[in-house]
Amino acid sequence: xxxxxxxxxxxxxxxxxxxxxxxxxxxxxxxxxxxxxxxxxxxxxxxxxxxxxxxxxxxxxxxxxxxxxxxxxxxxxxxxxxxxxxxxxxxxxxxxxxxxxxxxxxxxxxxxxxxxxxxxxxxxxxxxxxxxxxxxxxxxxxxxxxxxxxxxxxxxxxxxxxxxxxxxxxxxxxxxxxxxxxxxxxxxxxxxxxxxxxxxxxxxxxxxxxxxxxxxxxxxxxxxxxxxxxxxxxxxxxxxxxxxxxxxxxxxxxxxxxxxxxxxxxxxxxxxxxxxxxxxxxxxxxxxxxxxxxxxxxxxxxxxxxxxxxxxxxxxxxxxxxxxxxxxxxxxxxxxxxxxxxxxxxxxxxxxxxxxxxxxxxxxxxxxxxxxxxxxxxxxxxxxxxxxxxxxxxxxxxxxxxxxx
Amino acid sequence: xxxxxxxxxxxxxxxxxxxxxxxxxxxxxxxxxxxxxxxxxxxxxxxxxxxxxxxxxxxxxxxxxxxxxxxxxxxxxxxxxxxxxxxxxxxxxxxxxxxxxxxxxxxxxxxxxxxxxxxxxxxxxxxxxxxxxxxxxxxxxxxxxxxxxxxxxxxxxxxxxxxxxxxxxxxxxxxxxxxxxxxxxxxxxxxxxxxxxxxxxxxxxxxxxxxxxxxxxxxxxxxxxxxxxxxxxxxxxxxxxxxxxxxxxxxxxxxxxxxxxxxxxxxxxxxxxxxxxxxxxxxxxxxxxxxxxxxxxxxxxxxxxxxxxxxxxxxxxx
Numbered sequence: 001x002x003x004x005x006x007x008x009x010x011x012x013x014x015x016x017x018x019x020x021x022x023x024x025x026x027x028x029x030x031x032x033x034x035x036x037x038x039x040x041x042x043x044x045x046x047x048x049x050x051x052x053x054x055x056x057x058x059x060x061x062x063x064x065x066x067x068x069x070x071x072x073x074x075x076x077x078x079x080x081x082x083x084x085x086x087x088x089x090x091x092x093x094x095x096x097x098x099x100x101x102x103x104x105x106x107x108x109x110x111x112x113x114x115x116x117x118x119x120x121x122x123x124x125x126x127x128x129x130x131x132x133x134x135x136x137x138x139x140x141x142x143x144x145x146x147x148x149x150x151x152x153x154x155x156x157x158x159x160x161x162x163x164x165x166x167x168x169x170x171x172x173x174x175x176x177x178x179x180x181x182x183x184x185x186x187x188x189x190x191x192x193x194x195x196x197x198x199x200x201x202x203x204x205x206x207x208x209x210x211x212x213x214x215x216x217x218x219x220x221x222x223x224x225x226x227x228x229x230x231x232x233x234x235x236x237x238x239x240x241x242x243x244x245x246x247x248x249x250x251x252x253x254x255x256x257x258x259x260x261x262x263x264x265x266x267x268x269x270x271x272x273x274x275x276x277x278x279x280x281x282x283x284x285x286x287x288x289x290x291x292x293x294x295x296x297x298x299x300x301x302x303x304x305x306x307x308x309x310x311x312x313x314x315x316x317x318x319x320x321x322x323x324x325x326x327x328x329x330x331x332x333x334x335x336x337x338x339x340x341x342x343x344x345x346x347x348x349x350x351x352x353x354x355x356x357x358x359x360x361x362x363x364x365x366x367x368x369x370x371x372x373x374x375x376x377x378x379x380x381x382x383x384x385x386x387x388x389x390x391x392x393x394x395x396x397x398x399x400x401x402x403x404x405x
Numbered sequence: 406x407x408x409x410x411x412x413x414x415x416x417x418x419x420x421x422x423x424x425x426x427x428x429x430x431x432x433x434x435x436x437x438x439x440x441x442x443x444x445x446x447x448x449x450x451x452x453x454x455x456x457x458x459x460x461x462x463x464x465x466x467x468x469x470x471x472x473x474x475x476x477x478x479x480x481x482x483x484x485x486x487x488x489x490x491x492x493x494x495x496x497x498x499x500x501x502x503x504x505x506x507x508x509x510x511x512x513x514x515x516x517x518x519x520x521x522x523x524x525x526x527x528x529x530x531x532x533x534x535x536x537x538x539x540x541x542x543x544x545x546x547x548x549x550x551x552x553x554x555x556x557x558x559x560x561x562x563x564x565x566x567x568x569x570x571x572x573x574x575x576x577x578x579x580x581x582x583x584x585x586x587x588x589x590x591x592x593x594x595x596x597x598x599x600x601x602x603x604x605x606x607x608x609x610x611x612x613x614x615x616x617x618x619x620x621x622x623x624x625x626x627x628x629x630x631x632x633x634x635x636x637x638x639x640x641x642x643x644x645x646x647x648x649x650x651x652x653x654x655x656x657x658x659x660x661x662x663x664x665x666x667x668x669x670x671x672x673x674x675x676x677x678x679x680x681x682x683x684x685x686x687x688x689x690x691x692x693x694x695x696x697x698x699x700x701x702x703x704x705x706x707x708x709x710x711x712x713x714x715x716x717x718x719x720x721x722x723x
Contacts, residue, residue: 132644
């Protein structure tokens with residue numbers, strides 16, 4: 001083949017060399033830029049670690065916030081608060097999110113109206129994923145905290161009109177100077193005057209009948225009987241005992257409101273990741289099930305779900321770790337709670353949460369709290385790291401399991 | 406087949422859970438309606454957001470002039486005791502948001518895209534094995550942590566020597582940029598990897614270098630995906646809350662200067678929430694919804710444009 005047959009473009013060797021130099025430089029530049037991310041992460045983690053590790057102690061983990069004393073303050077209520085909120089969030093978001101993903105992936109309708117709904121949901125989820133979390137916070141505030149004003153106007157510290165599960169008792173002091181409780185029949189009566197024997201119960205359980213004796217009469221000598229005896233005319237005042245499942249409407253600034261709001265925030269993430277893992281199940285497996293003649297739901301339940309569960313769980317854990325670190329919607333729903341001394345006792349209780357505590361400490365006028373903020377960040381990051389490692393392990397395990405098939 | 410012998414079911418079908426019986430069909434109808442209910446919940450969320458923002462901000466717009474809101478250059482809600490002294494111009498908040506968002510984009514877009522190019526075109530397996538998890542950790546970093554980082558590291562060590570104030574837009578912008586970087590790089594990397602090998606090989610076949618193939622072939626081919634990644638990051642940066650609440654200060658300023666404090670729309674909302682003395686029904690209360698509506702519209706439009714770009718300009722290689 002001679003040169004004359006083809007027009008080979010003339011190659012200027014110097015230009016070609018230049019281009020190769022440019023390419024080599026570009027490669028190095030790309031690498032340096034990519035390494036930035038590692039540098040940033042290292043700087044971030046080192047700073048937080050150096051600033052916060054000194055205060056990290058058992059006392060810090062088990063203590064409570066003190067307004068005046070950074071050294072004595074601790075994170076315990078916030079840790080429990082975060083975990084409770086996260087559990088509520090998961091209990092609400094996971095079933096709904098996975099259900100939606102199954103609906104979107106496995107039950108594509110042929111019916112025209114349902115097909116429109118189907119497309120609408122799909123489009124909507126992509127858009128919801130882009131909505132700022134503070135907007136969800138405002139939704140949660142109006143929908144869960146105030147309930148759109150449907151159950152009266154919201155007033156802080158006001159007793160709710162609608163409540164379920166609260167147990168009310170009158171508390172009275174016995175002749176043995178212990179306290180016993182009397183179940184309430186009439187809520188409006190704030191104080192009960194005891195004139196005759198009445199059914200009562202010990203605070204730690206156990207029913208009995210309360211004896212009544214006159215003032216000045218001889219006291220029974222048996223301590224058990226003495227503990228079941230009151231003087232005639234003793235006054236018992238009402239109080240409410242709230243079990244963990246206590247509910248009231250509206251929900252007010254409670255862990256339930258916060259958990260449900262976070263559930264809305266992470267719902268799109270759960271749906272999208274579940275969809276992806278359901279999509280990853282090969283169609284041949286579906287066809288095999290349907291070929292047996294079982295219904296579509298039986299096929300999903302016995303074939304698709306077991307195969308995609310590891311992927312779904314991985315997505316779910318990642319979504320939950322997002323929820324644990326989320327602060328803006330919590331600020332909207334619960335306000336900047338920081339001085340909470342105890343862990344939430346029921347669903348209607350207010351609670352401190354780790355991100356909110358970090359935020360408040362970082363803004364405190366006392367610089368001692370800034371260091372404490374770093375310590376709290378270490379605890380939060382450890383929790384996130386644990387959750388992420390579980391997710392990675394799960395993914396690894398699932399990949400191995402499916403690779404062998 | 407003689408009519409007397411019973412047909413034996415295949416072994417799989419002898420299991421109850423695989424048998425197409427009347428009960429199982431009824432169950433399916435029940436389950437599907439339950440699933441539909443789950444799915445409609447996401448629509449209810451959107452409807453809820455839109456309705457709440459519209460109806461509640463009506464309480465705001467019925468009392469103040471829309472012109473003042475859209476054109477005013479002062480925002481003083483919550484700063485003085487007297488409601489009559491309030492000024493309702495959205496521009497300081499809007500400008501605060503845009504300033505921080507633009508700084509963030511100036512960091513996240515070039516760094517993110519270059520990282521994506523490196524990951525997709527150059528990175529050897531072992532570098533990927535380090536870089537990918539690092540980016541994932543950065544992406545999952547709680548925003549309060551990045552806000553703290555901005556206050557205690559970025560401002561004192563990088564910016565205060567240059568004459569920046571303790572709370573400034575720049576530090577917040579940089580931290581938001583760090584937040585968006587993993588988002589840009591992972592979405593852009595997906596877009597780059599979707600470009601088929603054949604196109605790259607064609608570029609090499611024409612005598613192109615790696616640089617030529619990346620810059621002149623692969624990036625243009627993946628442009629729709631890259632642009633929609635940028636837009637997603639943009640929406641994320643507009644709506645980012647905790648970083649700006651911590652690092653940017655809380656004074657709404659009508660300026661483009663990044664050295665001083667500024668307040669964003671999200672920052673204002675957070676400030677109102679944590680002050681806890683906002684009573685439902687007052688102007689300050691309704692203003693949250695007006696600001697949130699503006700924020701929602703901005704992010705929503707950005708997301709929509711992103712989806713449009715993705716669909717309209719997508720190059721399909723099948």
